[in-house]
Amino acid sequence: DSGVTQTPKHLITATGQRVTLRCSPRSGDLSVYWYQQSLDQGLQFLIQYYNGEERAKGNILERFSAQQFPDLHSELNLSSLELGDSALYFCASSARLAGTDTQYFGPGTRLTVL
Amino acid sequence: GQQLNQSPQSMFIQEGEDVSMNCTSSSIFNTWLWYKQDPGEGPVLLIALYKAGELTSNGRLTAQFGITRKDSFLNISASIPSDVGIYFCAGQLPSGTYKYIFGTGTRLKVLA
Numbered sequence: 001d002s003g004v005t006q007t008p009k010h011l012i013t014a015t016g017q018r019v020t021l022r023c024s025p026r027s028g029d030l031s032v033y034w035y036q037q038s039l040d041q042g043l044q045f046l047i048q049y050y051n052g053e054e055r056a057k058g059n060i061l062e063r064f065s066a067q068q069f070p071d072l073h074s075e076l077n078l079s080s081l082e083l084g085d086s087a088l089y090f091c092a093s094s095a096r097l098a099g100t101d102t103q104y105f106g107p108g109t110r111l112t113v114l
Numbered sequence: 115g116q117q118l119n120q121s122p123q124s125m126f127i128q129e130g131e132d133v134s135m136n137c138t139s140s141s142i143f144n145t146w147l148w149y150k151q152d153p154g155e156g157p158v159l160l161i162a163l164y165k166a167g168e169l170t171s172n173g174r175l176t177a178q179f180g181i182t183r184k185d186s187f188l189n190i191s192a193s194i195p196s197d198v199g200i201y202f203c204a205g206q207l208p209s210g211t212y213k214y215i216f217g218t219g220t221r222l223k224v225l226a
Contacts, residue, residue, distance in 0.1 A: 002156065033213070043157070043202065043216040056213045090156055101206065102147065103214060105156035 003027065004093050004106035012112045018079040021109045025072055025093030031055070032074040033103060034066055037088040049074055081113045120203055120217030128225050133190040135201060135220040143205035146186040147214070148177050151200045160201075161188070195224050 003026035013019055025032050034046040045058035049068035060066075063081075068074040078085060088110050092103040118137045127133055137146070145164055149157035161172050163179035163186060170177055177188045186203055203217040 002158070004156075035216075042218045043204075045213045045215070048213060058213060088154070101145065102159065102162045103204070104159060105149070107156045108154075110154070 002104040002106065004091060004104055006089075006091050006106035006109050008109060009107065010110050010112075012114065013081060014114055015081055015083060017081050017113075018077065019081065019111065021076040021078070021089050021091075021111075023074045023076070023091030023093075023106055025074070025091075026095075026104055029093035029095050029104075030072065031094045031101070032068055032072070033092040033094070034060075034074070034076050035090045035092065037090060037108075038084075039087070043090065046076070078111070083113050086111055086113045118203055118205055118215055118217040120220055122220055123218065124221040124223070126223045126225060127193055129193060129195060131193055133193055133197070133222060134187065135222075136185060136187045137203035137205070137217045138185040139205060139215075140184065141205070141215075142183040142208060143215075144183075144208050145206040145214075146177070146179050147204040147206075148175075148186070148188050149202045149204065151202060151219075153199075157202055190222075193222075193224050195226050198222055198224050 005024045007022045030051045033048045035043045046060040047066050048056040052068050066076045088108045090108045091106045094101045094103045118139050120137045148160045151157040161177040166183045168179040174191045200219045204214040
């Protein structure tokens, strides 16, 4: 158990819909990262937050957005869903912004868009 | 998106054999991490490397941070069936960028 929690574990929805994925980082970690993993693919970095502020952006679509709240949990919002958005979405957390920084992953949310 | 070159892509080995895999890049990294991912699960951190030339072990696993800072290696000795899974490397770009770049993964299958 990495200490990072994600909910829900599974999500099935239809095209055009909007969903929210939630992540709680390890106790004391200030950075949260979101990744997308499509079937049999590697991990694609989406976005990073540190102590409530956006710090780095990867290949995140405009239809996707995220935020980190004062209690440090984070939400990833996916809207106008398309079939191709079906994937595993992982959240990771780390203690520091940069430097010798180790990321710990949550169990993921499997999103299926029908 | 940006990814590290990881090889081999997949490998079948006999139980008891040693395994080697590596990640290479044209970019320099500050930190290398190695993860193992089981199907449908999140990646689990195996080893973290923070300095060029560093050699670190975790049980039967040994990883090294390449001297050039552009590569890393993971070795698994005396493989067992539960070693099966996908192994990912991840490199953190130098200060000023905070994200990790992930390798394409090595899918390991162990034959009993």
